[in-house]
Structures are given as C-alpha cells and as structure tokens.
Amino acid sequence: MEKLTHRVRGRITEDNWRALKSAASRKGKSRDRLINAALSCYFSFERDDMRDARIILRLDILTRHLHRVHRDTHVLTEMQALLSHYFFTFAPQYGDKDQEVRAAQGVSLLNEYIDELGERMKGGPKSIKKILDKTITVPEEEFFTSEELENFAALSPKDIGDNFG
Template sequence: MKKAKITAYVDAALFDEIDALAARRRVPKTQIIEAALASFLSPDSAEQSEAAIVRRLDRLTRSLERLERDQEITTEALALFVRFWLTTTPPLPDDTYLAAKAKGKERYGGFVETLARRLGKGTTLMKELPLDLPGSTDPR
C-alpha cells in the first residue's frame, strides 16, 4: 500500500505521549498516528456510541414504564382502601371521639414503625404483590 506523507504540528506534550507510547509498544510513531486517525475518522465509533445511547435509553424507558405501572398499582390500591374504609366505618359518637383519636395516634405510630422496619429490610408490597396474585409470576 502506497503511503502519502503528512506534515502536521502537534502540541509538544501530545508529541511526548505519542513518543512514549511508541517506545512502550515498540511500534513506529506512524503506526500510532495512523491508528488514531483511523479511529477518529471511522463512522463505526459514532455508530457504536449511538447504539450504546439507544440501548441505555431503551433500558431507561423500560424502567420508567415499570415505575409508572407500580405507581398506578399503588394509587389504585390506596383509592380502593380509602373507598372501602369510608363506606364501612360508621361515624363516632361524640363521647368516644377523644379515646378514638388517642387510639388512632397510637396505631399510626405502630404503622410508621412497621413501615420503617419493612423498608429497612427491603421488604416491600411491590415485591410481594406478584406472589399474592393467583397465576402470576414475578416479572423482575
């Protein structure tokens, strides 16, 4: 293959790096510069970068779709619970209101402690839910 001569000026520090790499690999500086130029001019590197970005975007999209699904399940479960609670819980008589309020505060404290303990262990409803549904398999 016929070679053409190119004269180019580079920064002295870059020249020293090329010189050191050539000495370490025991190859001519021309070979290192040719490889660097080929890599810079190659459309493959741009296509590889684009493919990597597309793969990452696809992963992010799937992750976002799972988050949206989980959020819909959580919202629907909460809405069903609130609707059920509101339709089945009778109003409190005035003479028991303060006792019920104190009991509610106590129960809420227990709820928060249980929630903190479950989250600390990594146990979540979203992980258990597929196991509770008949015929379901865990997609994760």
C-alpha cells in the same frame, strides 16, 4: 501497507509527543503510520457503534426501571381510590362518647380495606398477579443477546465516562 501521501501539521501536548516518540522507536513503526492509525480509529464507525451500545444499555436500564415505577403507580392509584371509597362511603359516623367502639371499628375497617385491595388488584386488569407475572416472566426481546452482552463486557467504566462527560 497504504501509501502515505499527504502532510499535516499540527500541535500536540508534551505527553502525547513523548508517547508518540516512544511508540515510533519500535521496529516497524513510524510517527506517520501511528498518526494515520490514530486518525483512522477516530474516524471509524466502531467508535460510534460502541457509543451507541452504551446509550442502548442505559436506555434499557431506564426503560426497565420506568416499567417498575409505572406498575407501582398503578398499585398506589388503586389503593388511593379504594381508600377514598371506604372513607366516604363505609366509614360509620360516631359521636365523641363512643371512642372505644370507634377504635375497634377502625381496626375492622382497615382489615376489610386490605382484603378488598388484595381482591381488586388480583381480579382487575391492573391486578397484582398480572403485574408480578410481567416482572417475573419477561418477554425474550427484553433480554440482551449474547452478542450484546459480549459488547457490553468489553466496555470499561473509563470508556463509558469518556463519551458522556
């Protein structure tokens, strides 16, 4: 056991005082040793490591979410570009008297648009196939290690909330 040599005076709440008195009444415990142990725990790097683990977990979740948002943005951008291309280039111009022909042609153009979008997303650098492969086949470094999972499992929601309030 370490020798306790320095005296510290301070004030604590009534609840902490009762808990300290109760814990110190057990065999082999003293107020001094309990306070010293609490201060040692407070100043240890383990507390910082646990906080950092929680931050890394949240950053990992945010990064994965951002990756999906980035992928979806690419798909929407390609869709908008193709729609604009069809609208300004391929949409035929009809007079008001040709409403039925216009409606039938609109359905046909929509089907062409959907087919072309599928081909473009499948064949280009931002293809849907590559996007899905990245979503399903995740590189090994994006997974948690067994050690990280054990550290996360040891955390309680109370621990997470205490350091981010």
